[in-house]
Ligand SMILES: O=C(O)c1ccc[n+]([C@@H]2O[C@H](COP(=O)([O-])O)[C@@H](O)[C@H]2O)c1
């Protein structure tokens with residue numbers, strides 16, 4: 170296959186397998202939720218989550234997810250050369266070693282909620298790979314060693330984007346076949362909040378200044394430079410023909426390899442009717458790509474938290490997703506998604522276990 174006419178068959182078949190939820194199940198779940206022994210609406214967003222989980226599973230109540238897993242997709246970014254992050258590139262590899270040793274925040278949070286952590290290299294740079302070495306436990310699916318510098322060139326070819334999407338889909342498929350019933354997105358990649366902002370700006374037509382944030386915590390001068398870089402990248406990509414009507418083109422022009430893998434991860438989970446908890450801005454920007462490719466995939470997506478990055482809020486609003494937690498977090502790694510696992514489990518458990526007014530013999534003042 171030439172890069173000009175890449176093989177889209179894996180993506181096409183993923184998209185074809187994503188079917189809409191049954192509106193009758195949505196209705197039945199809503200009606201059941203309304204019969205539970207509590208004032209209607211008193212559980213707020215938890216009620217909507219329980220209904221969405223049932224709709225995704227196609228049963229009322231839906232199953233209570235018992236085996237969560239987070240996939241941390243790792244990539245490096247050519248745009249790092251523009252000075253958009255204060256952290257050196259090798260930190261990506263150093264953090265991978267930390268994940269594998271169980272010493273990162275995501276590992277501690279995953280232990281707290283009983284989640285498995287899978288670390289997947291989809292595009293570490295040579296520097297990062299050298300730091301990690303031959304570490305056992307790293308899932309090696311590298312498509313290329315880091316992306317191109319999006320300020321001046323495409324991040325990757327369409328074929329590479331497709332291969333990274335396929336890698337993410339394979340990871341989801343393996344986790345689901347191993348019995349995991351709640352997936353969480355995670356990422357690691359120094360400088361990756363810049364491509365995230367670029368994806369959001371390009372796909373929503375937003376002004377880069379409104380969707381570019383401080384990432385790991387950059388100063389005012391770096392933020393101003395970062396906004397300029399995002400503006401140049403989006404202008405370059407759009408003038409080369411990438412736009413919202415061609416989500417794969419936008420992903421290849423502006424995304425990271427971890428974004429592409431996250432898109433595949435979400436699409437495969439949606440096809441298998443397994444819920445996916447999104448972490449921060451990397452996942453939210455990837456979700457815009459996934460939803461542009463397959464709008465029905467949104468049924469499988471749950472927003473773990475509201476990252477401080479402004480692009481995350483812009484993407485969530487566009488996707489119609491309500492973040493379950495809002496703790497001022499901006500770490501990545503899957504941390505905010507993992508932390509929301511018990512909330513999703515609790516929502517499902519309420520629909521499955523709480524008595525109904527009829528069943529418990531309690532007067533329903535709301536009936537009628
Ligand atoms: O998840 C988020 O919203 C988020 C916000 C800020 C930073 N991060 C993480 O920090 C790294 C990118 O930050 P930066 O400043 O280098 O672009 C990358 O490893 C991300 O996982 C993640």
Ligand SMILES: Cc1cc2nc[nH]c2cc1C
Nearest residue numbers: 256260264385500501502
């Ligand atoms: C230390 C560190 C940990 C991270 N985890 C996710 N992104 C990160 C960026 C840095 C710099």
